[in-house]
Amino acid sequence: MLRVGLTGGIGSGKSEVSRRLAERGAVVIDADKIAREVVEAGSEGLARVVAAFGEEILREDGSLNREKLGAIVFADSDRLAALNGIVHPLVGERVEELQRQAPDDAVVVYDVPLLVENKLAPMYEVVIVVDASDEVRLDRLTRVRGMSEQDARARIAAQASREERLGVADVVIPNEGTLEELDARVAQVWKRLRG
CATH class of the missing domain: 3.40.50.300 (P-loop containing nucleotide triphosphate hydrolases)
Structure with a gap:
């Protein structure tokens, strides 16, 4: 069993990655x-x-x-x-x-939003960070989720910084492009995890 910690700041697309890993056969624990x-x-x-x-x-x-x-x-x-x-x-x-x-022989993916904040990285054999700039995340939160800009900024500020998350990452999945690009990146990561 491979224990994988999956995290990313609000609006990064962590849920999309989690769903795609589950579709490929990962056991996702949210x-x-x-x-x-x-x-x-x-x-x-x-x-x-x-x-x-x-x-x-x-x-x-x-x-x-x-x-x-x-x-x-x-x-x-x-x-x-x-x-x-x-x-x-x-x-x-x-x-x-x-x-x-x-x-x-399962790849067990633990979807943990506050992995960095709660210092949980050592619990996992692999830590995956879904990464997007604060500007992209802000746009998603306001445009897609309908949050006010003030609320979105406050939620981003309340979480670990992008640098702190990247600091614990074994694997980074950049997510500032299309869903097709994200899907291709997840496919590559899945191949690596199964390797």
């Missing part, structure tokens, strides 16, 4: 997706979050009101630590379960 799954309506994780934060964090349909919970935890570091103390172990258990299910 940390953000799992974090959402472990607190889905009716889950043990959501029950624990409700026990810690109260019923007011639920929507009428019984699902988690992420905005309301976010307003609570991002204003109080102790409350954020409490939430992380509930969610992170559940995410860890699910990641381990997915790893166990992967074939021995």
Whole structure:
């Protein structure tokens, strides 16, 4: 099993690369997706979050009101630590379960947005960074995702710098061109990972 960490700043195209690697046969483990799954309506994780934060964090349909919970935890570091103390172990258990299910010869790609910020590079045999300039990322966030320029700049600034990400990279996938160019680069990387 080859453990690959995949990261890139917001708007870099990391999700496109992740999807293309999965299409080629990689087992993709998406940390953000799992974090959402472990607190889905009716889950043990959501029950624990409700026990810690109260019923007011639920929507009428019984699902988690992420905005309301976010307003609570991002204003109080102790409350954020409490939430992380509930969610992170559940995410860890699910990641381990997915790893166990992967074939021995699998390329397992861990899609980790904050790999650099959380100093996780040593956990992986290969770190892939999807790279695009801040200007390209800003354009994508405003034009494609509809963010305000101010919000997009704030999100870019809140993450590791481009230089910090490139500093941990074993493989860099430049992504400032067309999807066809990206696809060709991913194909080359996949060939290298399987080699």
